[in-house]
Amino acid sequence: MNNINRNIFLAALMGISFGLFLKIYPLWSLNNAFLEANVIIGQLFINSLKMILVPLVFFSIVVGVSNLGNSKKSSTIWKYTLLYFFSTMFLAIFTALIIMNLVKPGIGITVDSWPEAKNAITSSLSIMEFLKQFILGLFVNPFQSLSSGNILPLIIFSILIGASFNGGGTKIQAGKKVFESLYEVIMRIVNWIMMFAPIGIFSLLVTMVESQSSELFSQLSIFIITVIGIMLIHGLLIIPTLLFIITKISPLSLWSNGRPAFISAFATSSSAATLPLTLSVACNTFKVPKSIANFVLPLGATINMDGTALYEAAAALFIANLVGIDLSLSQQIILFFIAMVASIGAPGIPSAGMVTMAMVLQVLGLPLEALALLLPMDRLLDTFRTTINVEGDLVGSLIVQKVTKL
Template identity: 40%
Template sequence: MTEKKQPSLTKRIVTAMVAGILVGSLLQWLMPIGEDFVIPLYFFDISVRGFLIDGVFEVIGQVFISSLQMLVVPLVFVSLVCGTCSLSDTSKLGRIGGKAIALYLITTAIAITFAIFLALLISPGEGVNMVANTTFEAREAPSLAQVFIDMFPRNPFSSFAKGNMLQIIVFALLFGIATALSGKAGERIASIFEDMNEVIMRLVGILMNIAPYGVFCLLAGLFTEVSLDTFGNLIIYFLVVFGALLIHGLVTYPLLLKVFTGLNPVIFLKKMRDTVVFAFSTSSSNATLPITLETVTKKMGVKNSIASFTVPLGATINMDGTAIMQGVATVFIAQVFNQDLTLSQYLMVILTATLASVGTAGVPGVGLIMLAMVLEQVGLPVEGIALIIGVDRLLDMTRTAVNVTGDSMVSVIVGKSEQQFDSEMYHDENAGRKIEEIDFHHLKGENK
């Protein structure tokens, strides 16, 4: 009797995502926001919202997010140390970093330029007379000089505890270079880090196998809280941003990949499916970072010496999705308040948002901080941000999916240009499948 074949991880995650959205929408229909449904039992009554939504969905969803975030710091540090040690010439780091940062800035500039053009073409705020019921207080963004100063950790252990990604990257690079220059002692340390990297990647595989449950609970809980009334009022703005995000992710990135590498972009998009679903569910590039790194190295063939640097850097400074939101939001707010912007002001929006994608890296609420900076730069009221907050949660999920796709695309381009790329792995449909298949009944049998 043949054993029934288990569905692939991708199918299980997509099924969980769709089921979560449907269950959450059904619960909101049965229990509008602010209302509850009580099931009477023999000894006590059970609150559906308290037990299921705020209980089961919230606990499982947040445990899943915490489990992913748990891996970020050790994965980035260990992978980057391994990658730096493996470079035969550490001077390559400057060239790799220069290529990555240039590509990230170029894609961000393209993103916001296209977003502004699309928003002006469709005019989502034309004729809208809305009054914000809430105000938005923007945090003060640090200066560019302060950002560079803060990149260097005073206490690396404090950086680990706070999850300050730029400081962790800098310390890992310095530690990796010192290890590579330390002869036999460095070789022993490098060997330990290589083993640690294998263990951490296996832990990523374990988390990916429980991902469908986390994805279901996250989306089921979210869609019980999305206000459909607010969404209806801003449907045109939402669709413009969503459409721009889809075009950037499905057209711009594949075109750049084809131009710079000659690789088939369809293969790239297929291998990004799991990562995109993770990013959409978590709304966090940092939380998705372990999955992004596993996809880039184990499925796309980028060597760890490249991916261990470009992927964490992209999760920190690459904000194409946020740039698209800023472009559309700027036009929308200007039209709502009946203020016309000049060509020079639009150019200022593009420049400010592109540079701010690096300048505000690592700051909480970075998307809204950047938008506040852009609005102030062109003289638009910052309180206009309150108009779009209602639908921003759903857009944030899509922005994150676009951002991680950009991180992976840049990693492939840099890896290919540096001859740190396995073309056979890229074209292998089953590449990376082994790490996703965990036999929890025969743990000792997992031999490499």
């Protein structure tokens, strides 16, 4: 993970530097020839992401949902755990949308090298008409919908297939193993694409910087500060307040006793790598029963991604501002839903946010070239995202213990 993140970061620095060089010292015909080749390389990277996006979303959601039924814990723990996970993700995304609509970073700036946004989701309908069409549009032929760039029916279809694998006989479990094997195949292709990512990021950034005014980069710093501020509000105010209201555990107790897990999350940017420490803190320090901790925390490391969900919602609004689209209320409802689904389905690979962010942009009809702008800051923001994710998991185990009285 560190090598990929480092290579992407170095490629981003080189791409920005070389783009500035070409902007200040144009190389005439050589410059034009290089830029044309550069555009081809960048588009090849974007097209490879588009190629793998649909099968990755399909198989990752099928496998993820099918694995949710393997636990033998009681229905009471299930109910409160999922209620907590979705409630905190709701609060995270809602907070992100409110603050991003107030701050509005990127307004008035355009990125000349990006293609025109497709603005795939219409804003001309009333709220009731929109909700009617949206709900009916979820249950259509998923393969036909893909030809029009509508990925939401595929997500619903994936959830239904994954749910059908929960329980069942030998034949159904054999089918589940087929999907798990195909998921591993897709992940192998994703890893190949990730090896090409630094070159693709370099090419996209050279093209963008060479044709872009410096105003974009001042807006980028405003966006980074805004996102970190949203994460701090969620992690230092919303989650601790929820914990205190339900369990009477103070925020200071949470942060001091949970410090080993939080520091590990910040350093590794991996909820999965931090899981052993999180389990130790929950069971040994907070005395959460193993029957709860061993269920809530591994499940949370897979699907409870508050930090990821709020970041993807904020990033999508930022990109919409840059391409001059003012997302309506109905469009932001779509963004709300897809950010939650994308964060739940995030695969456990380095820079997984690139893949899930691509899904969010695709649904909204926004240019995937925006990934070149988001990836250089991804390592910094990922440390905050993961810390928020781990804090949410730990708090979830404490709240579930309290409400189930186990």
